[in-house]
Amino acid sequence: MVGSITVEGVRKTFTTADGDTVHALNGVDLQINAGEFVTLIGPSGCGKSTLLRLIAGLDFPDSGTLALDGKKITGPDCERGFMFQNHTLFPWLNIYDNVAFSLRARGIYKEKKDDVAEYIRLVGLEGFEKSFPHQLSGGMCQRASLARALVGHPKVLLLDEPLGALDAFTRMNIQDEILRIHREHGMTMIMVTHDVDEAVYLADRVVIMSARPAKIEKIVPIELGHPRARSSQDFLAYRAEILRRLHFGGKVPDVEYYL
Ligand SMILES: Nc1ncnc2c1ncn2[C@@H]1O[C@H](COP(=O)(O)OP(=O)(O)OP(=O)(O)O)[C@@H](O)[C@H]1O
Ligand SMILES: [Mg+2]
Known part of the structure; x- marks a missing residue:
């Protein structure tokens, strides 16, 4: 299988409008296996979008290297699909x-034409092909964005808080769709999220980043099968551990199920 990502010693600074230097990433090392689902x-x-943009090849590091299947990332490529927070239809x-x-x-529409209908069906938008974005709900537009990111068969799908603007029910439905697509197509997925439940529900590993200048604080492997029960004891234990690492654990007595 293909689609492994290697991030080695990546540093990135920006200059603000006032001329100040912002250290966004401060030596990030991360190995993501082909077909893995990782949430950030x-x-x-702290630099999550910056890291995703570097992996996409939309920006470049000051130092360090990023590679896809061992090949240095030098710019955007259809091998890496990107889905932004706000749908960009x-x-x-x-x-x-x-x-x-x-x-x-x-220039590959003629040979790949069938994929368009296939991905529209996969995200549940059959019958809405002729609708314009303003005629669809926010969730439907996100589904369309997902279909658009998937249709080129990327090896790696980069998702930057794709579900942040959605209501809780739509969000959970699309999470299941994303998992199904991941299972059926086996691509590597890297998703930025602020939602701890979402991170645990989807990921093989949750990557916790520290405050700026960001480095990787902790990687938590989620050793639960799918479908995951959001209220199970094991799920809640992972949730508690990640919240604690993010300093939102609250005042709770030390309990045995911390990982
Ligand atoms: N083009 C840019 N020019 C200047 N500073 C930038 C630029 N892009 C990002 N930054 C700065 O780098 C830091 C990291 O930004 P980034 O967008 O990666 O954060 P993030 O973790 O995705 O945050 P959020 O969770 O709010 O989306 C921020 O301080 C931001 O202001
Ligand atoms: Mg961001």
Whole structure:
């Protein structure tokens, strides 16, 4: 299987409008295996999106290296799909044309045409092909964005808080869809989230990042099968451990189930 990501010694600084230096990433090392589902969680502004953008090849590190299957990442590529926090559908295109956009741009629409319908079906938007984004709910637009990110068959799907704007029920439904797609297609998935439950529900490993300048604080493997029961004792133990690492554990007595 392909789609492993290697991040080694990555540092990234930015210059603010005032000319100050912001140290976003301070020596990040991370190995993500092909087909793995990893969630990234950490305080706001710590550098999660920066790390995802570097993996996408949308930006470059000051030092350190990033590689996909051992090959240095030097820019964006259709091997790495990106789904942003706010859906970035083109308002002037209907759902079908939005999903088909990247295939047309790459000149492979004719041979991959069937995939457009297939991914629209996979995200449950059959019958809405001719609708425009403003005619769909927020959750449906997120589904369309997911189909658009998937249609190019990326080896790695990068998701930057893709479900943050959704209500809890829609969010849980789409989480299940993402898991199903992950299972069926076996691609590597890296998702940024602020939601601890979401991180535990989806991931093989949860990567906890420290406050800026970010480094990796702790990696928690989630050793639970799917589907996961969100209220099970084991699930809640992982949840408690991650909250504690993020300093939101509250005042609770030390209990044995901490990992
Ligand atoms: N293009 C940029 N120019 C200047 N500073 C930037 C730029 N991009 C990011 N930063 C800074 O780098 C730091 C990390 O930003 P980043 O967007 O990666 O955080 P984040 O962890 O994704 O936060 P959030 O959870 O709020 O989305 C922040 O302090 C931010 O202001
Ligand atoms: Mg972010």
